[in-house]
Amino acid sequence: MADALGIAAVRPRRAAPRGERLGTSLTLGVVTTFLGIVVVLPIAALVWQSKGQGAHGFWSVVSSPEAVAALELTLGAAVVVALINGVLGTITAWVLVRDSFPGRSLVNAVIDLPFALPTIVAGLTLLALYGPSSPVGVDVAFTRAAVVLALLFVTLPFVVRTVQPVLHELDVEMEEAARSLGAREPTVFRRIVLPNLLPGILSGVALALARAVGEIGAVVIISGNNPYRTEVASVFVMNRIESGDPAGAAAVAVVLLCIAFAILLAIGGLRFLLTRHERA
Amino acid sequence: MRRFLPRVVALGYLLVVLLAPLGMVFYRTFQHGAAPVWTAISSPEAVHAFELTLLVTAIAVPLNTVFGICAAFAIVRRRFPGKGLLNAFIDLPLAISPVVVGLSLYLLYGRTGWFGSWLTAHGIQVLFAWPAIALATVFVSVPFVAREVVPTLRELGDDQEQAARTLGASGWQTFRRVTLPSIRWAVVYGVVLTTARCLGEYGAVAIVSGRVAGKTETMTLLVDDDYQNFDLSGAYAAALVLAAIAVVVLVVMTLTKPKEEAA
Numbered sequence: 001m002a003d004a005l006g007i008a009a010v011r012p013r014r015a016a017p018r019g020e021r022l023g024t025s026l027t028l029g030v031v032t033t034f035l036g037i038v039v040v041l042p043i044a045a046l047v048w049q050s051k052g053q054g055a056h057g058f059w060s061v062v063s064s065p066e067a068v069a070a071l072e073l074t075l076g077a078a079v080v081v082a083l084i085n086g087v088l089g090t091i092t093a094w095v096l097v098r099d100s101f102p103g104r105s106l107v108n109a110v111i112d113l114p115f116a117l118p119t120i121v122a123g124l125t126l127l128a129l130y131g132p133s134s135p136v137g138v139d140v141a142f143t144r145a146a147v148v149l150a151l152l153f154v155t156l157p158f159v160v161r162t163v164q165p166v167l168h169e170l171d172v173e174m175e176e177a178a179r180s181l182g183a184r185e186p187t188v189f190r191r192i193v194l195p196n197l198l199p200g201i202l203s204g205v206a207l208a209l210a211r212a213v214g215e216i217g218a219v220v221i222i223s224g225n226n227p228y229r230t231e232v233a234s235v236f237v238m239n240r241i242e243s244g245d246p247a248g249a250a251a252v253a254v255v256l257l258c259i260a261f262a263i264l265l266a267i268g269g270l271r272f273l274l275t276r277h278e279r280a
Numbered sequence: 281m282r283r284f285l286p287r288v289v290a291l292g293y294l295l296v297v298l299l300a301p302l303g304m305v306f307y308r309t310f311q312h313g314a315a316p317v318w319t320a321i322s323s324p325e326a327v328h329a330f331e332l333t334l335l336v337t338a339i340a341v342p343l344n345t346v347f348g349i350c351a352a353f354a355i356v357r358r359r360f361p362g363k364g365l366l367n368a369f370i371d372l373p374l375a376i377s378p379v380v381v382g383l384s385l386y387l388l389y390g391r392t393g394w395f396g397s398w399l400t401a402h403g404i405q406v407l408f409a410w411p412a413i414a415l416a417t418v419f420v421s422v423p424f425v426a427r428e429v430v431p432t433l434r435e436l437g438d439d440q441e442q443a444a445r446t447l448g449a450s451g452w453q454t455f456r457r458v459t460l461p462s463i464r465w466a467v468v469y470g471v472v473l474t475t476a477r478c479l480g481e482y483g484a485v486a487i488v489s490g491r492v493a494g495k496t497e498t499m500t501l502l503v504d505d506d507y508q509n510f511d512l513s514g515a516y517a518a519a520l521v522l523a524a525i526a527v528v529v530l531v532v533m534t535l536t537k538p539k540e541e542a543a
Contacts (some may be wrong), residue, residue: 042384118480125301214377217482
């Protein structure tokens with residue numbers, strides 16, 4: 001608030017005292033060292049090792065029919081899941097913010113369940129209900145539908161949680177003004193609500209996409225991991241390692257890494273575009 | 281009728297995807313009474329898996345809590361070159377596949393890896409032992425505390441901190457007496473998320489642990505192992521323990537969540 005009113009800008013900038021500078025460099029040193037050892041070094045090792053086999057070796061693994069099938073399934077399922085959650089997640093967020101019914105706060109808490117529940121348990125729970133011994137007669141186990149179902153489970157909270165705060169902040173007066181000017185409900189939603197929610201929806205969809213592309217725990221039990229049919233890319237990588245081919249695993253892992261970087265970049269770009277009026 | 285449509289769609293979706301499967305696991309686990317469940321979760325393998333999971337969680341959570349607070353502080357309160365890069369690397373574990381994390385550690389600490397020969401020469405076992413499991417767990421749970429604390433710290437502003445400094449408080453005093461009390465719920469929420477992730481990690485741990493039952497198997501690996509050995513009741517029992525922890529985590533999350541609705 002103070003920033004918005006320009007108060008912060010009036011405060012004279014003083015040189016940081018010595019103690020503070022020391023504290024800053026100490027904190028920064030700790031943060032970068034930790035991140036370097038824990039995150040950056042292993043990633044560097046992965047990229048380095050995949051380079052070791054040369055461009056030809058890399059390409060022959062990535063373009064092998066099994067790897068192509070796995071990557072296609074992964075991307076296809078991830079896009080489908082991200083889109084479904086984009087729509088249903090937005091509706092869910094809307095219901096949680098604008099609708100009122102008994103037990104709403106309980107439902108709100110349940111949204112976070114996929115964050116709290118280990119993914120392997122998620123896979124097992126889905127198999128219990130939608131597997132061969134399904135009590136409701138729906139058996140999708142070991143099919144591509146199972147992959148989609150598992151990914152829906154683990155990515156459910158993302159869109160809800162990015163749209164919810166935006167919807168909270170959204171001024172109802174805007175919608176009332178539109179209504180008083182004669183706009184019908186669908187028009188109000190399409191012209192007033194949706195444009196405001198779109199950034200939130202998009203970043204939620206991007207997060208869900210990233211998560212879905214990399215997911216393994218929820219998928220590994222219910223998909224059956226059939227090569228060419230239900231084997232996702234992360235399972236492909238794991239199988240390569242277990243059959244003693246870390247180079248082949250590294251090739252596909254690098255592809256997954258690149259996809260993750262691309263999605264992160266897209267989210268960063270989105271954030272940059274959205275905050276441009278705040279920064280100006 | 282049309283007024284209720286969004287509600288029905290949303291609740292139906294949650295029921296089909298989230299709640300019904302979870303309820304089903306509770307039902308399946310106790311289908312034959314509580315005795316087999318107890319046998320399964322008190323077996324030596326299960327107890328060891330539980331201990332190992334707790335050990336790596338006890339390593340990862342404090343490390344990432346301290347890191348997360350420091351990183352959030354640096355990102356919000358300080359100016360330095362490469363801030364964007366730091367931000368990106370903190371978010372990275374959220375975006376990359378756990379399998380990629382596992383493979384990276386495998387290639388770094390394995391026999392042919394960068395540190396492989398040095399570690400072998402000195403007789404230090406990292407891969408296929410608890411240190412690698414701990415490293416994998418720390419990696420995947422890096423972002424949570426930082427990501428919760430950053431927005432809280434930003435919203436807080438630094439007026440109070442400035443005031444404390446004017447009154448002669450040192451940097452550490454300011455942090456402990458002024459900043460920390462204001463961000464404590466964000467820290468707690470971040471810690472809860474970190475804990476949940478540590479307990480539930482599967483993909484990264486599966487690759488670096490070697491999956492030796494009773495030795496390097498965590499809870500999640502035990503669930504998978506039991507399932508693959510057609511020991512469904514064992515798998516359900518271990519899954520139930522994890523699910524029960526998840527429900528506790530969910531309750532704590534709900535109680536500590538930084539309130540956006542109160543505003």
